[in-house]
Amino acid sequence: MKKSLFVLSMVVVMLVSGASLAFAAINPYGTIAPSENSELNSDSGKFSDGNGPRIEDNENKNLGYIIAGNYAKFSGVDFGADGAAKAKIELATPNAAGSVAFVIDDPKGAPFATVKYEPTGDWQKYQWFEAPVTGVTGSHDLYVVFTDGDINVRAIGFESAAGAASGGDGAAPASNPATGDNGVTMYVLLAGGAAAVMLLSRKKLVRQQ
Incomplete structure (x- = not known):
């Protein structure tokens, strides 16, 4: 018994x-760390060590070793009823300018936002880049698709449409950014x-x- x-x-x-x-559910209106991913895709190629894209063991805990076409999946991102107004990504690269696509539910789907970035000067010199968002509400699997690669990513985030409309910064309280x-x-x-x-x-x- x-x-x-x-x-x-x-x-x-x-x-x-x-x-x-x-x-x-992941709250997109805070800061989403790369470590919150549920999948890192490396089908488009791997570096010589065979590991593909991964979270680097340094003080920034950034996602690195990214090749063009790789993606990071974040499951259950809840954009709410009002949706997002802007997509943001904090990245670093000493190489050429490029872009990152934000897609929901299918990594081969049409992006709801495309963020263009410029060289930051160093692999660990981070800057935020952003782009407007159209037509995304509710809960979805989020795919961050690295169109050009050759970047390190320290964080992603979104600005809410409700916050933007009210004149705020659109950020949710930071006390519970991941749930x-x-x-x-x-x-x-x-x-x-x-x-x-x-x-x-x-x-x-x-x-x-």
Whole structure:
């Protein structure tokens, strides 16, 4: 009996963990770090070390070793009902000017924003570049497609249409940049349920001893 109750408690904990991930959403109106990606594509080619694009182990934790055609996927980005007004990317490159495409749901789809950038002078000298956004609302998988490559990326972000219309900067509170409000609420409810089940299980064990 003790063993079965323990197993039940562990199952509940795992369900809570899985559900919290399923309901989590990335808030685009803060700063999205490259490490929040759910997939890094390297089908268009790899560098000699065979690793393709990756998060570099330095103080900036930037995405590097990018080849033209690679992309970074960010799952469950929630643009809300009002949508975004601008797309932004913080990058560095000593090489030629180029562009980065922002696409939803399919990396081969039509971009909803294309950000053009200029050389910044060094691989770790970062600047923000931005472009207007058209026609994107709700929750989507976001693909940041590196049209030209040869850049390091330290962050991406968006300005909300609601914030732009009201004269603000369009940024959401920075206290929870990686999780949508619905995801947090659901996580709290599920975690509370799991705690209740585990407490009842312990009470039953105490009575049986």
